[in-house]
Amino acid sequence: MDLKPISNRMYGFLVLYDMQTTFYHSVLAGINDEDALKRLGTKANHVNWLAGSLLQERFELANLLGVDLKSGANELFKHHQGIKEEKYPPLKSYETEWDKISPILREKLLNVTDEELDKVIDFPVEQMSFPLFEMVSFNTYREANCIGQIALWRRLLGYEAMKYM
Numbered sequence: 001m002d003l004k005p006i007s008n009r010m011y012g013f014l015v016l017y018d019m020q021t022t023f024y025h026s027v028l029a030g031i032n033d034e035d036a037l038k039r040l041g042t043k044a045n046h047v048n049w050l051a052g053s054l055l056q057e058r059f060e061l062a063n064l065l066g067v068d069l070k071s072g073a074n075e076l077f078k079h080h081q082g083i084k085e086e087k088y089p090p091l092k093s094y095e096t097e098w099d100k101i102s103p104i105l106r107e108k109l110l111n112v113t114d115e116e117l118d119k120v121i122d123f124p125v126e127q128m129s130f131p132l133f134e135m136v137s138f139n140t141y142r143e144a145n146c147i148g149q150i151a152l153w154r155r156l157l158g159y160e161a162m163k164y165m
Contacts, residue, residue, distance in 0.1 A: 007114045009133065013140050014109055020143045021102045024054065025095060027150045027162045033090045035157045047153045048088040050146045053077055055094045058101045061139050064121060064132060065108035071097055079125045109136070 003014055028051055036048040045053075056077035059069060071077065073089050117133040151162045 005110045007112055007117055009114065009117060010109055010112060013136055016140050017106060017109060020147060023147050024098055026164065027147050028091050028095060030159060031091060031154065036091050037088065038157060040156060045083050047150050048091065049083045050150050051091055051094045052088060054143060054146050055098055057139055057142065058105050061135065062101055062105040062108060064135065065112060067104055067108065069101065
């Protein structure tokens with residue numbers, strides 16, 4: 001895979017992006033949709049919410065980079081909404097959309113310029129503003145964090161550990 005981004009600042013993020021693109025499928029492997037909604041008597045986000053939220057953020061970042069696509073579960077996750085007592089889509093639908101948006105977003109991340117990364121983005125609903133570079137940084141960190149949470153849920157739900165290969 002091409003790892004020569006236009007902006008040198010993107011190299012490390014793209015290495016992680018590629019790993020996390022694969023890890024998403026690995027961490028969800030074999031989890032059934034019923035188990036994906038279990039919270040085990042806690043207030044923790046369940047696997048389904050974590051997986052859908054990860055997908056949503058990839059779509060959101062792609063949109064910030066000029067892509068005009070929305071995830072199928074956009075209404076459940078837009079504006080960084082928390083978990084709800086609603087029906088969530090099956091994990092397989094998230095994985096299908098993950099495979100759709102990931103190469104599109106990767107291409108955008110490869111070709112983003114330093115000027116674009118320095119542009120400040122306003123999020124009026126969330127009442128925040130920061131440069132696109134910080135958004136890429138946070139999304140990269142958050143993806144690893146959420147994948148780790150799902151990996152823990154695998155063990156708590158009685159599944160074998162996530163495979164990295």
